[in-house]
Amino acid sequence: MAAGAFLGGAASRLLPASIPLRFFGAAVAYHLLAWFALLAGSEWLPRFEAGLGWPLAALHLVTLGVLVMTVIGASLQLLPVATRQPVPPARWLAAIWWLYTPGVAALALGMGTGRPLWMAAGALAVLLALLGYAALLAGNLRGARGMPGVVMHGWAAWVCLLVALATALALALFWLGVLPLDRSVAVALHVAFAAYGFMGLFGLGLSYILVPMFALSDAPDERLTIASCALAVAALALAALAAFGVATSVLRVAAIVLACLAVALHLQLMRKALRGGMRRQLGRSFTLVRVGWVMLGLSLAAALGVALGAPLPGLATLFGLTLIVGWLLTFLLGILQRIAPFLASMHLSRGSNRPPTPSSLSAERPLAIHFFCHLAALAGLALAVVAGSPRLAALAAGVGAVGAAAFGAFFVVLLHRMRASAPAEQNVSTRAA
Amino acid sequence: MNTSTRGWGRADKTWHDAAGIHIDVRGLAAPAPLVAIVSLIESIGDATPVIVHHDRDPVLLYPELAERGWVAEPLAGEAGEVRLKLQRVR
Numbered sequence: 148m149a150a151g152a153f154l155g156g157a158a159s160r161l162l163p164a165s166i167p168l169r170f171f172g173a174a175v176a177y178h179l180l181a182w183f184a185l186l187a188g189s190e191w192l193p194r195f196e197a198g199l200g201w202p203l204a205a206l207h208l209v210t211l212g213v214l215v216m217t218v219i220g221a222s223l224q225l226l227p228v229a230t231r232q233p234v235p236p237a238r239w240l241a242a243i244w245w246l247y248t249p250g251v252a253a254l255a256l257g258m259g260t261g262r263p264l265w266m267a268a269g270a271l272a273v274l275l276a277l278l279g280y281a282a283l284l285a286g287n288l289r290g291a292r293g294m295p296g297v298v299m300h301g302w303a304a305w306v307c308l309l310v311a312l313a314t315a316l317a318l319a320l321f322w323l324g325v326l327p328l329d330r331s332v333a334v335a336l337h338v339a340f341a342a343y344g345f346m347g348l349f350g351l352g353l354s355y356i357l358v359p360m361f362a363l364s365d366a367p368d369e370r371l372t373i374a375s376c377a378l379a380v381a382a383l384a385l386a387a388l389a390a391f392g393v394a395t396s397v398l399r400v401a402a403i404v405l406a407c408l409a410v411a412l413h414l415q416l417m418r419k420a421l422r423g424g425m426r427r428q429l430g431r432s433f434t435l436v437r438v439g440w441v442m443l444g445l446s447l448a449a450a451l452g453v454a455l456g457a458p459l460p461g462l463a464t465l466f467g468l469t470l471i472v473g474w475l476l477t478f479l480l481g482i483l484q485r486i487a488p489f490l491a492s493m494h495l496s497r498g499s500n501r502p503p504t505p506s507s508l509s510a511e512r513p514l515a516i517h518f519f520c521h522l523a524a525l526a527g528l529a530l531a532v533v534a535g536s537p538r539l540a541a542l543a544a545g546v547g548a549v550g551a552a553a554f555g556a557f558f559v560v561l562l563h564r565m566r567a568s569a570p571a572e573q574n575v576s577t578r579a580a
Numbered sequence: 581m582n583t584s585t586r587g588w589g590r591a592d593k594t595w596h597d598a599a600g601i602h603i604d605v606r607g608l609a610a611p612a613p614l615v616a617i618v619s620l621i622e623s624i625g626d627a628t629p630v631i632v633h634h635d636r637d638p639v640l641l642y643p644e645l646a647e648r649g650w651v652a653e654p655l656a657g658e659a660g661e662v663r664l665k666l667q668r669v670r
Binding site for chain 1: 609610611612614615618619622636637639640642643644646647651669
């Protein structure tokens, strides 16, 4: 008999496989759609800073459709394992998925086609779904035992999520003719608290579980993880004050300096975990993770250039590119291609004495295609912005779409192999949840 | 009984008896139990079983066991304990 099938606590520590996988599946689909949206908006991409259109739709397909979608699916399975809490009820998570997934589609379509009402309807669904997620997340963090550094990152990300949602609401209302907050203030807060705050802090916090888990190394020193988080939170607080017009330039530079210190500390801990781990060969997935870390540093350098008003055309766009595609998307796709087969194997171990290995569930060739296409697309987009070339932007978006399709093929192969390996009773429960 | 320190001030304990090599990872934060158990089974060159004493179902461990050709079988343990017997199958 398989251990997981026998143990009483197993059921409370694992969600039905269909729950994280449906979030990952939607993220994979939105990943491809994001590149198509970017292709549609390539004419405006090189100098894009704000405003309705396909570049804005592509941005939100990446942030909400890929990044947040994956974070929801991964965090609600992994955090309970780390914090020794029961997983949340599967039906709540299914309800969140059903509200959130079409909400993201409506929001992106509204942004792309310039229809504020579609956008507002989508924004409302996304807002409600993310409030539901925030409630589940708070419940988990409140009862957390151990891992204070991860929990602190979780709470900081949770607060940032609320700020990001409030400012998103203000921005959606702006397109309906209501102005609850100055638009430039709302944009500045939204960018900082959604990207660096919610997604960034979550990424840094979950890294303290995931990187040692994959590298098979000791957990990072809790005191240093807490110090890194405190520096990041202080940076966000200064960025918020600057957004409201308080000593804007000085506080923005101070915020970037504190963020650099937080990142330096984080990367030092990650380097130590990777060097001290029993598993040294982590493959292409961790090359993407490392590229993501480099891009995080570059995003802060670009942010400094923007804060100081450096006279470089397209600098604001480059900042967004390094932050969203360079850091967050590259990092997340690197992690997702490891975590999806790992979670699949973990679930299959519940009903089988000889579960398939994560590597046997994965598909190397599609991942190799994705790896090269993603990095080529990232470089191509950066060149397009520097050269102000819509044609180059379109070419890069096309290459990115090929990479996203390859990533989709990897996910389909994973599902197929998972289904082929699953015991009959587990196939039924996977479909039913 | 041997004690090895992993992570920040916490330790796993190992000892031998007729049933195999025991490892007690109760109270350790993730991923220390995973690392300690994998480290132990990688150090074993023969078919000696490993008895794990845990305070929760080690869901993260099963994929790592599968990669290494080991399987887990549940055993009766003390109240609040999850006890597993790990065996090499290839």
